[in-house]
Amino acid sequence: MRYPAWKYLLIIVVLIVSTLYALPSLYPDEPAVQISGAKAGTKIDQSILQKAEQILKSQNISSHDNSFTNNAALLRVNSTDAQLKAKEALRQLGDDYVVALNLAPTTPEWLQKIGAKPMKLGLDLRGGVHFLLEVDMDKAIAQRMDTSSTDLRRQFRDNNIKFNNLALNNNVITVQFANNDDRDAAMSFLRRNGNEFSQQAIATDTGPTLRLSYTDVRKQEIQSYAVNQNLTTLRNRINELGVAEALVQTQGNNRIVVELPGVQDTAEAKRVLGRTANLEFRLVSDQNDQYIDQMTGKYNGQPLPAGTEVFAYQSLDSGRQLLLNRNRILTGERVQNASSNLSTDTGGAEVNITLDNAGGKLMSDATRSAIGKRMAVLFIENKQKISYVTDPQTHAQTEVRTPYTESVVINAATVQQMLGSQFRITGLSSPQEASELALMLRSGALAAPMYFVEERVVGPSLGQENIDKGILSTEVGFILVAIWMIAFFRLFGLIANFALVVNLAMILAVMSLLGASLSLPGIAGIIITIGMAVDANVLICERIREEIKWGASPKQAIVAGYDRAYNTIIDSNLTTFIVAFILFAIGSGPIKSFAVTHMIGIVCSMFTSITVTRAIVQLVYGKRRNLTKLSI
Numbered sequence: 001m002r003y004p005a006w007k008y009l010l011i012i013v014v015l016i017v018s019t020l021y022a023l024p025s026l027y028p029d030e031p032a033v034q035i036s037g038a039k040a041g042t043k044i045d046q047s048i049l050q051k052a053e054q055i056l057k058s059q060n061i062s063s064h065d066n067s068f069t070n071n072a073a074l075l076r077v078n079s080t081d082a083q084l085k086a087k088e089a090l091r092q093l094g095d096d097y098v099v100a101l102n103l104a105p106t107t108p109e110w111l112q113k114i115g116a117k118p119m120k121l122g123l124d125l126r127g128g129v130h131f132l133l134e135v136d137m138d139k140a141i142a143q144r145m146d147t148s149s150t151d152l153r154r155q156f157r158d159n160n161i162k163f164n165n166l167a168l169n170n171n172v173i174t175v176q177f178a179n180n181d182d183r184d185a186a187m188s189f190l191r192r193n194g195n196e197f198s199q200q201a202i203a204t205d206t207g208p209t210l211r212l213s214y215t216d217v218r219k220q221e222i223q224s225y226a227v228n229q230n231l232t233t234l235r236n237r238i239n240e241l242g243v244a245e246a247l248v249q250t251q252g253n254n255r256i257v258v259e260l261p262g263v264q265d266t267a268e269a270k271r272v273l274g275r276t277a278n279l280e281f282r283l284v285s286d287q288n289d290q291y292i293d294q295m296t297g298k299y300n301g302q303p304l305p306a307g308t309e310v311f312a313y314q315s316l317d318s319g320r321q322l323l324l325n326r327n328r329i330l331t332g333e334r335v336q337n338a339s340s341n342l343s344t345d346t347g348g349a350e351v352n353i354t355l356d357n358a359g360g361k362l363m364s365d366a367t368r369s370a371i372g373k374r375m376a377v378l379f380i381e382n383k384q385k386i387s388y389v390t391d392p393q394t395h396a397q398t399e400v401r402t403p404y405t406e407s408v409v410i411n412a413a414t415v416q417q418m419l420g421s422q423f424r425i426t427g428l429s430s431p432q433e434a435s436e437l438a439l440m441l442r443s444g445a446l447a448a449p450m451y452f453v454e455e456r457v458v459g460p461s462l463g464q465e466n467i468d469k470g471i472l473s474t475e476v477g478f479i480l481v482a483i484w485m486i487a488f489f490r491l492f493g494l495i496a497n498f499a500l501v502v503n504l505a506m507i508l509a510v511m512s513l514l515g516a517s518l519s520l521p522g523i524a525g526i527i528i529t530i531g532m533a534v535d536a537n538v539l540i541c542e543r544i545r546e547e548i549k550w551g552a553s554p555k556q557a558i559v560a561g562y563d564r565a566y567n568t569i570i571d572s573n574l575t576t577f578i579v580a581f582i583l584f585a586i587g588s589g590p591i592k593s594f595a596v597t598h599m600i601g602i603v604c605s606m607f608t609s610i611t612v613t614r615a616i617v618q619l620v621y622g623k624r625r626n627l628t629k630l631s632i
Helices: 005-026 046-058 080-093 109-113 137-158 180-192 216-241 266-273 357-368 431-443 460-514 520-533 535-549 554-586 590-621
Strands: 030-037 064-068 073-076 097-104 128-135 165-169 172-176 197-204 207-214 247-251 255-261 276-283 308-313 321-325 335-342 349-355 374-390 397-414 422-428 450-458
Touching: 005 109, 005 460, 005 590, 030 046, 030 080, 046 064, 046 073, 046 080, 073 097, 080 097, 128 216, 137 165, 137 172, 137 180, 137 207, 137 216, 180 197, 180 207, 207 216, 216 247, 216 255, 276 321, 276 357, 321 374, 321 397, 335 431, 349 357, 349 431, 397 422, 460 520, 460 535, 460 590, 520 535, 520 590, 535 554, 535 590, 554 590
Parallel strands: 308 397
Antiparallel strands: 030 073, 030 097, 064 073, 128 255, 128 450, 165 172, 172 207, 197 207, 247 255, 276 374, 308 321, 335 349, 349 422, 374 397
């Protein structure tokens, strides 16, 4: 009955690490309220914190250990009831600030220094936010049709196909020609280069005309792409936010469900996820000075020249405007990477942009002949106005959502030389705004606008109730298994119970280190692991009993019990692990949570059931020379 010293050393190291990284889970987060800016550039300073403390004091709500984190103030309170009251009271701060429910960590500082953090909890345990977003399919088709009309105009010119006019109206492209031969040439060109348009040749007073609209198949492709692209973009943005175990999935044909566990600052989540923002790069019109008053910076009201548009410059409130060419050089879809920092020249915020190959070519072609001219960066954001209409008979209020678009020129700089795939945007109001814009571009552009249909916050009070029930069920399961093991296997059962405690500590430590979130299905996985963790020890104990019945000495029975039960334990746990892995691979949400916990539990239970119990048995019986009986 010899047992290698390195295995004892391994067990000691595992016990120490498991204990240290499982300890933070014994320090639950406490309720708190978070004050952040309604806009990314809003500053939160000591004066706001003091004002918030005075408001809470006037309402007899006590707070403690108040602090700043990531340009937000965090005020800790004593209970969830006080948390809800504090949120209502702090609305007095005004619309420039957002007050949200949050949870503050209580882990001791010495544990934080070694990277030990409490295990993350899922939406059903810790609380969080649930969003239901709807993709604007009509807008998706309209945006793609706008792009197609611009591409079509360029393709006709590149292939020497003559036309008098090309216009887009109500998702129909109307092309006018001088004669039927030019129209036939255009129709033949379109048939050779894809069949995405349904063509209608008509005769009008202005001459031969061709009407183009998307086919039904093409519309379905665009709509499917819009949902899938938005789904991918949302996942990228959530990864940028650092939210673990988030749920992002489609619901129906045009809706997306997003659940963010632990994120209770709904303002930040909505600002980043729901922001349907994009960039357009356009040249400032050569006639800008004729139509924009240079003293006031405002449009003088004259009829605009063809092919130009007027936009607000730098902010909607400034009143300044710029006259831009209608044709776009490129859009944010061509952005491959974006990062924010402070300019070494001006000290202001800037965003460094890297375009893909196609975008770099478009930029170089456009700026080759535009040296000395100004190029503008147009920031376009789709929003919704929410109003309520009261029925005069029933007096019931109906919510009405009206989409609208805000377009603001955030930068207009003179082109000094031909640009390529890399350049920078300056003139941003704050580092926070630059960081947020870089995040939008880096995570990918939304293929179509999305609007919030439903918003729900799962409060920590409901999560605490689920936690209490989960802990109770785990305790009951553990106690019943422990009693059964001691009753049937005596000292060996007691050793198995100790290994079970180590197993639970290892599961908590591994999940904390991996950053995995624990949810109700995860608790179910832990409870099943408790039952299965002793299965290996049951096999070992029964095998030792059989060896003793067959005449083996106690020490021989122990060695044979562990050695001969080993293959059976490996086989049974391996097959269970494979099933759990398949659940993780093809499942989503709750199924993944269950599978992750179950897989971690299987690996930990094999270590504790075979290695840890074998070491303890060796310590108890290994040095006894006249061993005649086992407590089994």
